[in-house]
Amino acid sequence: MVLQKADLVVIGAGPAGVAAAIKAKEMGVNNVIIMERAEQLGGLLHQCIHNGFGLQYFKEDLTGPEYAYNFIEKAKGLGIKFLLETMALDISPKREITAVSNKEGIINLHPKAIILAMGCRERTRGAINIPGTRPAGIFTAGVAQRFVNVEGFIPGKKVVILGSGDVGMIMARRLTLEGVKVEAMVEILPYVGGLIRNEVQCIHDFNIPLFLEHTVVDVHGTERVKAVTIAKIDKDRNPIYKTKRKIECDTLLLSVGLIPENELSLKAGIKLDPVTGGPIVDETMQTNVSGIFAAGNVVHVHDLVDYVSFEGELAGSNAANYILSQALFPKMKINLKAGEGIRYIVPSTISGQKKATLYMRVLKPDRDVVVKVGDDFLRKHLPIVKPSEMLKIIIPLSKLKMLKDETKELTISCTKGRK
Amino acid sequence: MDIKQTDVIIIGAGIAGTAIARELSQYEIDVILMEKEADVSFGSTKASTAIIHPGLPVADAPLKTKLILDGNRLFKQLANELDVTFKKTGELTIAKNENELQELKEMKRQADAIKIPEVEVINRKKLQSMEPNITKEAIAALSIPTAGIALPFEITIALAENASQNGVRILLNTEVTDISRGADNQSLLVKTACGYIKTRFVINAAGLFADQIAAMLNADDFSISPHKGEEYLLDKRVGSIVNQPILTVASPWVLVMPTVDGNIILGTTYTEVNNKADSATTLDGFRKIINDAKDLIPIISPKDIIRSFAGLRAMNTHTSDYIIEASKKEPKLINVVLGSPGITSAPAVAKMVVEILSDQGLKLAKKPNFNPQREKMLKFSELSDEERKALIAKDPRYGHVVCRCETVTEGEIVEAIRRGARTVDGVKYRTRAGMGRCQGGFCGPRVIEILARELNIPVTEITKKGKNSQSLLFKSKELLKKGGKDNNGSSKS
CATH class of the missing domain: 3.50.50.60 (FAD/NAD(P)-binding domain)
Known part of the structure; x- marks a missing residue:
């Protein structure tokens, strides 16, 4: 097929990919294409016919297909282009995509930005x-x-x-x-x-x-x-x-267990975190390869789809910024380090210049713990933690502004305690 | 089935049976290849490491030694004719101390004596440059460049396809239940579930079950003792941590080797078992193999394992050598009992069986139209983008990737079925669909669906490997209609 015109290509039409594409389109990116290897949109949600989806995002108890439907309808209404039954075979570090489909044959694309949203597979x-x-x-x-x-x-x-x-x-x-x-x-x-x-x-x-x-x-x-x-x-x-x-x-x-699916990411030269199995991303969800972002279970396996959608939107909005005006990108100054009791943190770096939302998992289940950011920079008491349930910690901008200029690293820990 | 009479029945479609069938297919005789399983190579063959051994002398086994050496020399031409993968990688046998080094030197003398070319004892430095991941404890190695690697099921399927192309009839799911002598004393009667077939010769290539076949004619002067070998396969992402089979002088069974598809195999154990169906892997086997493999290549990690399996070597209790001969009690029965190794020698074994048949009075005239060339299965993953474009334009099913890990398309799966795959494993061995790191997680359901569609049978009849190995046992709601007594749940959800 002839080289398609694309500003943003999202790989994967699961909850992360569709949310990312919607956000980017809403922010003014012209040609948004979602590439999906399955025959329909929504990823694995269509087989999750049980309820329990959407309590965070929609404040409503939905089934998987219902949750997916809301996003798919919105994406269709916005004029996002879908390439179904299309499998990305290769992504180069220069963002050149080679894909194949039975309708179009071999497809070559060279978008301004890419969002990886391939999800995960089962162990x-x-x-x-x-x-x-x-x-x-x-x-x-x-x-x-x-x-x-x-x-x-x-x-x-x-x-x-x-x-x-x-x-x-x-x-x-x-x-x-x-x-x-x-x-x-x-x-x-x-x-x-x-x-x-x-x-x-x-x-x-x-x-x-x-x-x-x-x-x-x-x-x-x-x-x-x-x-x-x-x-x-x-x-x-x-x-x-x-x-x-x-x-x-x-x-x-x-x-x-589930394993983030990153064979394509490796081809693009993206660095993976050995703990999560997903790309190392900064607070904008950008990987180490300029213009390639990642979101959802391809980055780390989430507990709730709602957080996958939020993460997709974050990647979508930042990819839009990247495409529309690269100048908006702050420099990532602060590394986040998993300390005692913490298995991993996403993202791995933050700028310190805007509110930071951190997702993390603890190493073992416990009661009455304190999650500490930095020495005593921010602390939060939690009555119960489990490795199966992601922790979400928000560091407000007002707090981050209190950090010393030379701060290069923040360690986050989870230890016994009530205060 | 209508066949009442034939010249040769070969029992067993493993590497030996298919190689013999293919060799016989160049002559003007009628040949039937019978296999009790649903596909060729489904027995011991599929689990072979398929190292193409160089032919170093095997103790107390002159025939085996000769046929391995001959087989190694014949293998390249065979692989070319059948268009199957054969990589002449060479092999390295490691020594860790002075005693072992002396053994390597003795092996070199033996290799030189039978003119295996370019055999060399290499020092630590050269070993390190050839295999950078080798253990620091290795002080030297015996390098044999004529060794190679192939794929056991690919070569067996190719032999069967070429034999069939040249007129051999292959009867799958056909178990021989009895053999008796014909009333004319000139023939044997082979009984299967479909009735009797009269044949002039029976070739017993039944592997693990060769003793039971021979016993049907009271020609039993051997029995088969299964020896289990476990193997563990690593993800392709670990890359070529070894470039050729790495063996050790300390044990003939321990190895770390690349496959022609780019995986790494860790092997093997050699454990006698008393059950011919016991191909279970074990925790002890796993631990032993990981330890042995790390002793050779320390960077190996069990985290990279994507698949484990075990095969049973059909070792005979009569001799440490092969048994390839017309039975003394019943010369119309030719026993071909290989055990291990089997793949390397197969081309030479097949030629030897032809000679035996000729000695026993079977007239063998060459077919004028014998075609030794077999057409290879197209592999989408190996094509250039230009070739892919052309292929998809011709048949869009080649644009539909079904197995994501190995990039196998619907077109290839349909072609595998056209060539005879009837099971999920049959598709896997012909296309690699399901052999990747997700082990059929994504493509398994699709392959079942394509098999059902192409064969026009219900999904619940599709099996993993024939017989009663159906993957999906019931349709939705079927269990509830049967009364649902097993339902121990409440209606709460």
Whole structure:
């Protein structure tokens, strides 16, 4: 295809990408194109038919498709161009995009800015090394969700779920409602991996047997899964074999984590954070490559889609600024460092010249903690924290103005305490 | 099935059976290749490392030694004819101390004696320049440039395709349940679920089950002892941390090697198991392999593993050598029992089997129209943008990327099905769809859908690897209609 005229190309039409495109368009960017490899807009939201979306963004309890619909309609109304069933194959550090689609063939684009919004993928069996045979009937929870909610198929009638991520818990409930017996949810950690509300509404309310500090140590069956063996683990995460128990089932679902999908980012020369697996971004969501921004689960895996949309808007507005007037970009002066109790912080750098919104995750669940920014620059007491729930800390501009000029780094920590 | 009579039945469509079928397809005889699984290479073959070994002498195994050496020399031409990937990478065997170095020198003498070219004991400095990630403990290595790597399923599928192109009939999902002697004493009767076929010769290339096949004619003077080998595959993103198979003089089974597709394989174990279906990976195997691999290449991390698998080597208990001969009790049965290694020697084994058949009185006249060339599967990921444009213009399905990790298009999947893939694994082995880091997470459902559409069968009948390996067991609401007694949930949500 001939070189398309594009000011901004957004890769991925999930919640981050669509929100980013809308914001950029609203701010006056002319040619905004969203490139999406699937056949429809909205990313994985269309398979999330449960509720619980939109409480932050719309102050309303919506299903995934409803949440996506609001954004998609708006994007269509604004005249944003969509390239569906189009897969970006390559992005160069100079922002040259090569993509392919069955309608257009090979597409080359060279926009003024790019927003990466490819989302994440599920961790698989290989990545966590579950021993045993390799029969049919082992799925990641998200794949099972697609089969059940979009395609109309039920993987099996007796299911064990390894891991207790949100999709796994949602699927435990969903499958139970479809007449499937969920025999067990098995979690290696001493606490559930997903949101508290999902633990209550999907696991406890449906009497799903929950095995904490357990893992799957063997898979049985050559053609189809026949059973799995689970065992308790010791403090070094080694299975305690005398606690082994075999559970007959025909399906094993895995809900063992999500990984930001950054193969394209690497091709563009973008630096990734080894902890999040996503691009290192500054407060504008810009990566280390000029004019390439990133937002949503491609940067770090979020707990709520609402925050993904907010982050998309942030990237969209900054990409618009970049395209329309590069002079508006302040210099990033202050590095943010994850201190005690904090796993990571996004963004990694701030300018100190405008309000900073920080998203972070703690290392372990705890009660009565104090999140501290800098030595004693800002502190916030929290009655309860969980690694599954993102923390959001806002540093107002008035506070940032109090920082000394030579401040180059702020360490954020989360420690026991009430004040 | 209508076939009542044939000249040769080959039992088992692994590397041995398909290589023999392809070799026989150049002659004016009628050949049937039977496989109990849903596709070729679905047995031990698929899990082979597919190192094309250089042919160093194997203790107490003169036949094996000769056929590996011959096979290595034949491999390049075979790979060219079948248009499959074969990379002559060479291999390195590491020594960590003076005793091991002496062993390397002895291996070099043996290699020189049978004229394996360019074999060299290299010093630490040269080793470091060839393999920068090698352990600091390595003091020297034996370099054998004639070794190489291939893909076990690619070569097996290609052999089967070329055999079929030249007239061999391949019967999949066809298990031999009995063999008896014909009333004329000149033939054998092979029984399957579809009835009897009369044949002049049976070639027993049944791998793990070769002893059971031989026992059907009471020609059993060996049994098969499965020896499990576990392997762990690393993500392509780790890059070429080794450039060739890295072996150690300390153990014949430990290795770190690149695949022709750019992954790294860590292997292997060698554990006798008593069950021919036990290809489970184990925690002990995993730990051993990670330790062994890190002893060779310290930067290896288990975090990069995307897939683990195990295969069973069909070792016979009768001899440490191959068994390739007309059975003494029933000369119309030719036993071909390889075990490990199998891929390297296959082209030479096939030629030897032809000689045995000829010695046993089978007249072999060359077909005038034998075509040794097999057309390669197009791989979108390997094409230039210009080639891609032309291909998509001709068939837009090549513009629809289905497997995102390996960039496999719908066009390739449809072509794989046209060439005989009937299962999700069959598509995977022909196209790489599902072999990447997400292991079929995104493309698995799409591949099932395309298989169902192209084969015009319900989605719930599509299997992972044949038999009862259906991926999706029920339609939505089906379990509720059956009474829903299993439903232990309340209506609260």
